[in-house]
Amino acid sequence: MNSRLSPRRKPGRNRLTLFLSVTFGFTWACWLPLLANRQFEAHIPVLPGQFYLGSFGPLAGAAAAELLPGGKGSSAWIKTAFSFSFPRKWLLIAAGLPLVYGCIAILAHRLFTGSFPDMHRFGLTSDLPAGFNVWETSLVWMLTFGIGEESGWRGFLLPELHRRRSLFASALIVAAVWMLWHLPAFWFNESYLGMGFGVIGWGISLTYGSVVLAWICAGSRWSIIPVILWHGIFDTLTAGDQAGQVMAMVCSMLVIVHGILLMKRLGRAPKLH
Template identity: 30%
Template structure:
């Protein structure tokens, strides 16, 4: 049994992630189609699918020692100051570049009064950190799938696999037209997620498996996206989305060229799950 789990562990992780998440995320679409009378307010719990699947697979494969190593990777906060700067300012830099190009190319005007106060930003940041994606997902995508895939393929290939499946995982939210998932067509979202996966792999490998950095970067990206959406003029929001995705892809391509497809980092070492 353990041999089968080891051999098909990544596939089982992806299947379990989809089963958990889509069991919840299908509810808004079913409600919209009139197939259920009420939409439960707990449908959003589907976002915990990747982390829950990662914890289950690690527990089955490695027992309590594997869970301890996972927790250690999550709570290892010590990292170079440069990495923390990248985590904080890369999402901001991509946002500023996107908005600046929107103004330059399309004369976009933004309503800056919609930005929250510093305290409001902090509250949103904490909420997103705990419930808005990072902790819900990273114990699975980067905590389990990425190091597992990198045992048998290059960092770039692992990133492309995770990025594609990560995008498809969100399909029920597109089908139900959940706010935040109507700004761009799915193919653009897929390209954006591929770029994100490459950036996350670079960070994970450079940070030598520190999950906290992945959680933090995920939080910054989600928070920045939350800030950007209300600012966008409706008439050209789709064009701004193209600029955003294009900027993300350029960053990802730069990382592949600079660090190489095999490791996407000059700091990589074998990371024990």
């Protein structure tokens, strides 16, 4: 019995192994020079925007894995992952949820600090050149970490795991891989360097964010377009320079609450075939 099962499982394991190898290899190759320059003054030449270039590791991993036996092939995978054949309500959900989080976070900012965020700097980050407005910043997040990450996490890894596990368990595994993938950033990126013990809350919110995104992706018939939208808006709200005070914490708490409410629903979702 085991000998009959192993040939069918092996292609899946091979794709997962290649996906992880390319994903981590690509991203960490981009990020480790930034770490060395920040921590050790290594003076390694880097490209403009190399931090954002590293976001395409999961995309590269997914594209490579789908070319192996048992994969869909690049064109079929692109048609599935970037399909518009899903109920349009998921675009509203994907955009509306982080905007609701943001509105609540703005009110919380006013309550805790006594003032509203500076709307001229709202959502902006020093990781991008001066002169970017909030719309341009959001577009950058969607075109880099939105497409780059979601192509791999929800476009490949989540459905691949969901063929053998519940959607909830699959989302938790994706979250664990996602957290590990970020590791080098904690030694060079300003948003991560200042976290301290806040990394615990970051890890919890990322875990339940994975649950929320799994729900959106499954509802969108495994198209990643809605989750790219969610990801880009959420990053704009939480990765901006002003977000570190209150907004990132409030948005993360709301994601955790939402993820907890979705746990049972994801646990009951039928496996993919």
